[in-house]
């Protein structure tokens with residue numbers, strides 16, 4: 001468990017883009033040290049006793065919301081879970097007014113998921129509390145990328161020199177941006193693959209190789225990250241039909257033969273089974289999807305701890 005008083009020298013965690021390699025390593029090492037808490041009969045440490053954390057979710061979430069809540073509780077913080085649909089947001093209260101009112105209740109950290117890219121950045125400038133981005137629009141999902149990196153580190157031993165391939169809807173995926181940034185920064189060779197309509201031009205600027213053929217993208221891959229088709233963010237048809245999408249870009253057992261020996265398969269969830277991934281792969285021996293979910297708690301404990309430690 002984290003014993004020394006390490007801290008992030010920043011108030012907020014808004015994305016992977018602003019983080020240095022040293023900061024990424026600090027978060028991953030701290031997360032590794034928190035993992036043994038999950039194996040204890042009493043899964044709790046007193047580290048954040050007396051601190052208040054507000055989880056503010058303006059979009060649905062299963063994994064991120066639950067694991068931020070559990071992470072805070074395992075650190076003994078007081079947790080307030082705010083659901084926008086059951087609040088005065090439905091009466092027209094603005095995001096800023098909502099957050100300034102909640103901030104007057106003296107939280108140390110506000111975790112926010114919001115459909116608008118940049119919403120956490122706007123709040124970071126207006127709030128004294130630390131802001132943690134739990135996913136903003138199509139921009140970033142930094143704690144997902146950190147838990148993905150921790151999972152790869154634990155399964156493959158290191159990240160430098162690995163071939164990491166992301167396949168799917170990169171255009172609407174905040175996970176994709178954060179993953180490309182973190183794996184490139186940690187020395188992996190990153191390939192992205194999908195229909196040309198779902199690969200934004202900026203992927204090359206972020207350091208990824210762009211390939212449109214799935215078999216080529218999978219050749220020699222050590223780690224395959226499948227991305228969900230984000231129907232809720234798509235306003236037009238980006239491919240002819242789900243059946244054709246699965247045929248060209250769905251991950252099947254047969255396609256896994258292209259990957260490197262010992263390759264692992266990841267997915268941030270929720271899965272669209274039979275759309276981007278076949279059930280036999282999602283539930284098969286290559287899959288580390290549930291390890292990702294378990295690692296989410298340790299990563300979020302590390303982020304909450306390191307941001308709090310930096311602020312006295």
Ligand code: CP
Pocket residue numbers: 060061062063064065135141144268269270
């Ligand atoms: N990976 C992820 O963000 O999942 P949720 O939407 O369930 O939080």
